[in-house]
Amino acid sequence: MGRLDDIGEQDGWRCWLCDEPVDADRSVNDDRGPSVDSRMTDRKAKSKGKKKGAAELTERLAHRSCNTGKGNVDAVVPWAEHLFVVDPSPIIPSVERLANKGGREVMARCPTRSDAQEAADWLIDRISRLEPSLDVRSDIDEGGGQFLVALRA
Template identity: 65%
Template sequence: MGQLNDVGEADGWRCWLCDEPVDPDMSPNDPRGASVDTRITKAKAKKKKQGKNSVPPERLAHKSCNTGKGGNDPVVPWPEHLIVVDPAPIIAATERLERKGGREAMARCPSQDDADSVAAWLIDRLSRLSPELKLRAEIASTGGQYLVSLHTA
């Protein structure tokens, strides 16, 4: 249980996949119970097998989120209340920003207010998904829509 507590404390007792709170006192057999997951994608697993990558950090996840992910690439969903067009896959974009820095286009929005909400949510969500990654959001007006992009600081 020591490892689970260490990972839980590091992640603020929030599931890294769904970003919902995890109750440390809930049974680990309960679907909402705590489990330890590694943030790893198929591409990273292949590199790791070839000895080109270090072991990914362990993250806190609900048992159901961890089990649901299984051997597939993890997916961080966009919230339904945000109005976005062509949303970028959050995990893949975050990994590129971690690896290369620079800029990632994340979504297009129909209004400035929607773009502001998306930018604020992305900065907040990625601050927990990848705490070491320092980002800023930029909104550009593009032909009647608003492009939200993230830039490494």
């Protein structure tokens, strides 16, 4: 159980997929129990000079049900339900592009500045746990009666 404990400590005992707490004392056979997810990242494979498609495995903590539900496909990190966003961008591909190339990614549109600020704050917090080594900041741009939320690396 040492490897699971190490990965749990690394991720602050939070599921990297749903961002909810993981109870270390639950059975690994329980749906809400801890499991290790091997997240593939082409970005990390490229940085180490591997051929495209030869992705590196990054181990992350997940609930057993989240990990099983994801299966062997690219993970989807959901936006928080309480946020008022329109046309939200998929979080993981956007974060991987920012980490790989830097620059700016428009993440969503919001009807008010306060909604945009809440979404931007949530994104920064979520990404700090999803990709801890990535330094991002948010931009909120007004235009056309809406507010664009963007991330910049």
